[in-house]
Amino acid sequence: xxxxxxxxxxxxxxxxxxxxxxxxxxxxxxxxxxxxxxxxxxxxxxxxxxxxxxxxxxxxxxxxxxxxxxxxxxxxxxxxxxxxxxxxxxxxxxxxxxxxxxxxxxxxxxxxxxxxxxxxxxxxxxxxxxxxxxxxxxxxxxxxxxxxxxxxxxxxxxxxxxxxxxxxxxxxxxxxxxxxxxxxxxxxxxxxxxxxxxxxxxxxxxxxxxxxxxxxxxxxxxxxxxxxxxxxxxxxxxxxxxxxxxxxxxxxxxxxxxxxxxxxxxxxxxxxxxxxxxxxxxxxxxxxxxxxxxxxxxxxxxxxxxxxxxxxxxxxxxxxxxxxxxxxxxxxxxxxxxxxxxxxxxxxxxxxxxxxxxxxxxxxxxxxxxxxxxxxxxxxxxxxxxxxxxxxxxxxxxxxxxx
Numbered sequence: 001x002x003x004x005x006x007x008x009x010x011x012x013x014x015x016x017x018x019x020x021x022x023x024x025x026x027x028x029x030x031x032x033x034x035x036x037x038x039x040x041x042x043x044x045x046x047x048x049x050x051x052x053x054x055x056x057x058x059x060x061x062x063x064x065x066x067x068x069x070x071x072x073x074x075x076x077x078x079x080x081x082x083x084x085x086x087x088x089x090x091x092x093x094x095x096x097x098x099x100x101x102x103x104x105x106x107x108x109x110x111x112x113x114x115x116x117x118x119x120x121x122x123x124x125x126x127x128x129x130x131x132x133x134x135x136x137x138x139x140x141x142x143x144x145x146x147x148x149x150x151x152x153x154x155x156x157x158x159x160x161x162x163x164x165x166x167x168x169x170x171x172x173x174x175x176x177x178x179x180x181x182x183x184x185x186x187x188x189x190x191x192x193x194x195x196x197x198x199x200x201x202x203x204x205x206x207x208x209x210x211x212x213x214x215x216x217x218x219x220x221x222x223x224x225x226x227x228x229x230x231x232x233x234x235x236x237x238x239x240x241x242x243x244x245x246x247x248x249x250x251x252x253x254x255x256x257x258x259x260x261x262x263x264x265x266x267x268x269x270x271x272x273x274x275x276x277x278x279x280x281x282x283x284x285x286x287x288x289x290x291x292x293x294x295x296x297x298x299x300x301x302x303x304x305x306x307x308x309x310x311x312x313x314x315x316x317x318x319x320x321x322x323x324x325x326x327x328x329x330x331x332x333x334x335x336x337x338x339x340x341x342x343x344x345x346x347x348x349x350x351x352x353x354x355x356x357x358x359x360x361x362x363x364x365x366x367x368x369x370x371x372x373x374x375x376x377x378x379x380x381x382x383x384x385x386x387x388x389x390x391x392x393x394x395x396x397x398x399x400x401x402x403x
Contacts, residue, residue, distance in 0.1 A: 016085060020078030024071040028053070031064060076245070080209045084201040088194070091201075095193030096186050103182035106189060110306055111170055113279045114297065132159045170299040181303050188307050192266060192314075199262050203255050208246025211239035251328070254385070262321055269317030273310045277356070277366050281309070284360055312355050316371060323378030327385040334382035337375075344375050 018026050032053045036046035047053045057065035071078070099106065136155045141148050172178060191198075213236040216224060221240065228236055242248050286295040297305075326332050337344070352368035 012085065015078060015082055020071075020075045020082055023078070024068050024075075025050075027068055027071070031068075076209045080205055084205045087201050088198050091194040091197035092190055096190035099189035099193060100182060100186035103185055106185050107178075107181060110185060110303065111299075113274070113306075114170060114282055114302055132157050170297050170302045172299050174300070177298070177300050181299055184303055184307055188311055191311075192270070195266055196259055196263050199259050203252055203259075206247050207252050208244045210243060211245055213239040214243045255328075258321060258324065262318060265317045265321065266314045269314035270310050272317070272370060273313040277313065277363065278306060278309060280366060281356070281363050284363060309355070313367065316351065316355065316367075317374060319371060319374045320378035320381045323375075324381040324385045327382035332382075334379050334385075337379045337382050341375070345372060348372055348375065 014023060014026070028050055032047060032050060035053060035056075036048070039046055047056055054065070132155060134157050137152050138155065139150075139152050141150045142153070143149075213221065213224065225233060225236065323337060327334055327337075348368050348371045349364070352364045352371065356363045356367050
C-alpha cells in the first residue's frame with residue numbers, strides 16, 4: 001500500500017511539474033534510457049533514438065508503450081486534471097494558512113475532551129509529593145473558631161504539597177511537539193475549509209474539457225460547419241449540444257446543489273465524533289487502569305488519536321453522497337441498495353470496528369448506528385438520483401475530430 005501511494009504521488013508531481021504534453025515524452029525518454037542500459041548490460045547495441053525505440057516496443061508488444069499511448073490520447077483530460085489539482089492546492093493552501101493562524105485556540109478546542117476526562121474516583125488515588133514553582137492564589141472558605149470565612153489565600157512558591165492528580169491534560173516531551181501539532185491541526189482543519197472547493201473542482205473535472213466544436217464561437221462555428229460532411233456535421237452538432245467531453249450539463253446540474261450538503265455532512269461527522277465518540281472512547285480507555293493508573297498522554301499521541309478519529313468519521317458521513325453518485329451513473333440502483341441492506345450492515349459494522357479505537361460494543365454502536373441511518377438516507381438519495389433517460393458513461397471516448 002505505501003508503494004502504491006508513493007507511485008501515485010510521483011505521478012501527480014510529474015503531471016504538475018512537466019505538464020500533460022511533456023509527460024508522455026518524458027516517460028518515453030526515461031524508458032528508453034532504462035532499455036538501453038539493460039541492453040548494454042546484456043551486450044546488445046543500444047536503440048539510440050525514440051524512433052528506433054518505438055519500433056522496437058511495438059514489435060515486442062510492450063504494455064508500458066501501450067500505456068504511454070493512452071497518455072497521448074487523453075492529453076486534454078490530463079490538462080483538465082492538472083488545472084483542477086492546481087485549484088485544489090491553492091484552496092488547500094489558503095485554508096491551511098487561515099487555520100494555522102488560529103492553531104492555538106484550535107488546539108485548546110481539540111484537547112478539551114481529554115482535559116475533562118477523569119479516572120474513576122476511589123479511596124486509593126495515588127498520592128505524590130509536588131513543590132510549587134510559583135505563588136498560587138486560591139479562592140476558598142476557611143473554617144475558624146469564629147465561623148466560616150471566605151477569601152483569597154496565597155500559597156507561596158516552594159510549598160511542598162502531597163497531591164493526587166485527577167486531570168489528564170496532555171504533556172509535551174519534545175521541543176518541536178507543539179509546532180508539529182499545530183501543523184497537523186492546520187492540515188485537517190485546512191482540508192475542512194477547502195472541502196467545498198475540492199468537491200467543486202471534482203465536479204468540474206467530471207464535466208471534462210470542452211469539445212473542439214463546442215469551444216468555437218458562433219462565428220467560428222458558422223464558418224466551420226460549411227466545410228463538414230453530413231456525418232461530420234452530425235457529430236459536430238452533437239458536440240455543440242453536449243458541450244463537454246465528460247458529463248453533460250443535465251447530468252452535472254443536480255450535483256451543484258449537493259456541494260453545501262457535502263460540507264454539512266463532513267461538519268456533522270466531525271461534531272458527532274467530537275461531542276459523542278471521542279469523550280466516550282477516552283473515558284473507556286483511561287478508565288481501564290482504574291485508580292491504579294494516572295493517565296498522562298503526550299500531546300503528540302493524543303492529537304494523532306483524536307484527529308485520525310475525527311477525520312475518518314467525518315469522511316464516513318459522506319456515505320449518502322457516495323450512494324447518490326453510484327446511482328446517478330447507473331452503477332447500482334436504489335432498489336439494489338435496499339435489497340442488499342444485510343451486507344451493508346455487516347460492512348458498516350466492519351468499518352465501525354476499524355474506525356473505533358476501542359473494542360467495547362458501546363463505542364462501536366456509536367459509530368455504526370448513525371452510519372446505518374446514513375445508509376437509509378443514501379437509499380433515498382439514490383432514488384432521487386436515478387437517471388430519467390439514457391446516461392453517458394463516466395469515461396468518455398474522445399472523438400478523432402477533437403483530438
